[in-house]
Amino acid sequence: MLSPSAPAEAIAALRDLLASPKRCAIVTHYNPDGDAVGSSLGLLHVLRAAGHDARVLLPNTPPSFLQWLPGYTECIAFDRKGEEALSVIRNSEVLFCLDFNRTDRVGGLEQAVKDAPLRVLIDHHQDPDPLARITFSDTEACATSQMVVDIVHALGLGEHIGANAATCLYTGIVTDSGSFRFGSTTSHTMRVAADLMDRGVRITQVHESIMDDNRESRLKLLGFTLNERMEVHPELDTAIIALSLADLKRFSFQAGDTEGFVNYGLSIRGIRLAAFFMERPDMVKVSLRSKGDLAVDRFVNEHFNGGGHRNAAGGQSKESLKDAVARFRSLLPAFIAAHPA
Ligand SMILES: [Mn+2]
Structure with missing residues (x-):
């Protein structure tokens, strides 16, 4: 070969x-x-x-x-x-x-x-x-x-x-x-x-x-996340998920439990950008996933102290969860407008 x-x-x-x-x-x-x-x-x-x-x-x-x-x-x-x-x-x-x-x-x-x-x-x-x-x-x-x-x-x-x-x-x-x-x-x-x-x-x-290796609590956290903690912005082709420390504690969070959650946002018809914010004791973790030419690595590098690949990037913020999400929302319209579908 x-x-x-x-x-x-x-x-x-x-x-x-x-x-x-x-x-x-x-x-x-x-x-x-x-x-x-x-x-x-x-x-x-x-x-x-x-x-x-x-x-x-x-x-x-x-x-x-x-x-x-x-x-x-x-x-x-x-x-x-x-x-x-x-x-x-x-x-x-x-x-x-x-x-x-x-x-x-x-x-x-x-x-x-x-x-x-x-x-x-x-x-x-x-x-x-x-x-x-x-x-x-x-x-x-x-x-x-x-x-x-x-x-x-x-x-x-x-x-x-x-x-x-x-x-x-x-x-x-x-x-x-x-x-x-x-x-x-x-x-x-x-x-x-x-x-x-x-x-x-x-x-x-x-x-x-x-x-097929889920714990029941992990699957329930996923259900809660999609039901209660995901906001979809069709006009911006974007879905945002944000989980607080209290949310995670309620469902007995273990490391790895939120793996893949960000991809659910991206699976919605018409959505090209999915964002996942997770509060940790010392910071807020940010994961972005995108489709096509919407390059998230540079965006994360500029605004959330991280990097990755064109369609998958991760970073962090020292702000509160609320402030990090609010800042992301405020940056969104210009970012999406710069990358038309
Ligand atoms: Mn590998």
Whole structure:
């Protein structure tokens, strides 16, 4: 399989590196998502099958909907086992850096990652830092997990992608591609997914494990949010959601509970801009999602101290929740007028 994710020179270098059994450590980014954990565990299974020693280190514990992944129980999370995580990195011969490209993305593991003698980067985010001896960077790839599949095949190790590795890698692709709906999804993505399916992925089980993991209180918070805390401005193509600390407390908020809430606003017919404000003890978090050419990253950068991508950006404010929302509302007419549909 020839892929822009696996350039010949980097493949040759990695093949040489893995020519004899190595002690490999795999590290991924803070607040690990499906692609972070999926690509890391997928690579772990392949490396072990190919005769290497491999461990996965996480800067912090991922949400429960990822804790079923094959091999997860062996991951070492820095927030629970800090010393062990650091010593695994220090004792490794090769450090794989997956799904991130700046050392400040790995939380408490940063210094250990910086000190590692031999780093291999596999990542699909923009503007990679030159942090690795061997770099695989493909910003077009829909997921790091898809890159791992391409790289493993290019190394001639495809036979080592068994059902466990395939399940982890498929999970990474599904989550990062929005279940094959984002623009980064290509026919190649579908072929990779089909290949993984042939290797034993049970896709119904994967989707149920990821999607059907709600607590009752979280679903009730969603219902309350849409019913009581969303205002729609059809004349401005915009929907705004704002949740206070008291709202969150009422529904026993846990980290991650509001994940995806902002997208409900964007799913309303005619809405091109969705804003989500959430009061935290020390600030107000702001998330914006948009469609088409409505670039929210610059807007967030200018007005809410953050950034992101054209259609998805996040920032924060030190104002009260009420003031932050009011300021957003006051900026809206000019912003929308500058970006006609
Ligand atoms: Mn990713």
